[in-house]
Amino acid sequence: xxxxxxxxxxxxxxxxxxxxxxxxxxxxxxxxxxxxxxxxxxxxxxxxxxxxxxxxxxxxxxxxxxxxxxxxxxxxxxxxxxxxxxxxxxxxxxxxxxxxxxxxxxxxxxxxxxxxxxxxxxxxxxxxxxxxxxxxxxxxxxxxxxxxxxxxxxxxxxxxxxxxxxxxxxxxxx
Numbered sequence: 001x002x003x004x005x006x007x008x009x010x011x012x013x014x015x016x017x018x019x020x021x022x023x024x025x026x027x028x029x030x031x032x033x034x035x036x037x038x039x040x041x042x043x044x045x046x047x048x049x050x051x052x053x054x055x056x057x058x059x060x061x062x063x064x065x066x067x068x069x070x071x072x073x074x075x076x077x078x079x080x081x082x083x084x085x086x087x088x089x090x091x092x093x094x095x096x097x098x099x100x101x102x103x104x105x106x107x108x109x110x111x112x113x114x115x116x117x118x119x120x121x122x123x124x125x126x127x128x129x130x131x132x133x134x135x136x137x138x139x140x141x142x143x144x145x146x147x148x149x150x151x152x153x154x155x156x157x158x159x160x161x162x163x164x165x166x167x168x169x170x171x172x173x174x
Contacts, residue, residue, distance in 0.1 A: 002104075003043065006057075007064040009100045014092075016068035016149055026050065035059040037066035054112035061097055065089045070149045084155060087125035088147045095141050132162040 007018045021041040028047060034055060035045040043063045049055045066072065071085050094117060101108060120126075133143045136158070147155055 002056075003045075003060050003064065005104055006060045006100060007067060009103055010061070010064045010068055010096070013096055013099060014065075014068055014145055014148065016070075018064065018067040019072065020064065020067035035063040037063050037072075041067065043067070052112070053106075053108045054116045057101060057106060057108055058093060058097060058113065058116055061100055062089055062093045065092050065096075065148065068148065071152050071155065082152070083122060083125050084129075087122040087129055088144060088155075090120060090122050091126050091129060091140075092144045092148050095144060132159060135162045135165070 001024065003020075003024050004022070007020055010016075011018055019041050020037070020043060023040075023042040025042055025044040026047050027044045031044065031046045033044070033046070034049045035043065037043050045056075045059055045063065049059050066085070066089055069085060069089065071082065097113075117123075129144075129147075133140065136143070147158060150158070
């Protein structure tokens with residue numbers, strides 16, 4: 001099963017353990033999302049998404065990343081409703097996708113991926129995350145993997161640190 005292979009690659013590349021149950025539910029067109037990781041740790045993907053390679057692979061990677069996300073805890077099992085979770089996962093998906101697809105020997109049209117990425121619902125939040133990353137002067141992959149692994153509280157701390165900016169001086173000077 002392709003999703004099992006994708007999740008295995010995600011675990012290998014991120015060092016994070018997936019909580020995916022191993023169940024993939026293929027949904028009909030009336031399903032509201034392209035894909036979704038559920039509270040039960042099942043993953044659903046809409047049938048039409050599976051039929052389009054650019055969407056199929058990007059969605060499997062995206063949902064697989066939700067399964068390793070540090071924001072999904074017993075106290076907050078529905079982190080996917082958080083637009084920051086979605087933006088973090090989507091950007092990590094874009095960063096890891098070439099490696100995952102290359103390792104799985106899967107070819108997907110770059111033009112189709114560009115169309116998919118260009119029209120993504122969370123591009124505005126990704127741009128905001130990029131502003132934070134640039135302000136903190138961090139490389140993309142380590143920054144996003146840190147956010148992916150972090151709890152909601154740890155993510156908020158990263159955003160506050162970016163707002164505060166670099167600390168000036170030593171010994172409590174500001």
